Amino acid sequence: MTYELTLKDGRTLRIRISHPPDRTGYGPGLWAHILxxxxxxxxxxFWACVRDGTRPDRGEPSPPKTSLPADLVHLLITRVGIDERAVAEMTRDEALDRLRGFWTPGN
Structure with a gap:
């Protein structure tokens, strides 16, 4: 049986599972080759993945914790004048507070 895993960078990892003819276990050399x-x-x-479900690092970016709506980001940068890096660090509540402060008269 052959298993395939296509990675985000386009590579495809393939592993073929077969049993030794004499039904013995895999030797250290074969195991090292497979890994x-x-x-x-x-x-x-590998064992961290098996035990804990921790996926191996395949060079993929981690998903963002949370993201701000694009129109909110646009307003904070273009209308309020906040630096793009500062906006990227904001939580949703902080971003909304800054925008409310900008639109509220007297602030």
Missing amino acids: RDQLQVPEEE
């Missing part, structure tokens, strides 16, 4: 060449993962990361 290194087919799965492309260090042994520690």
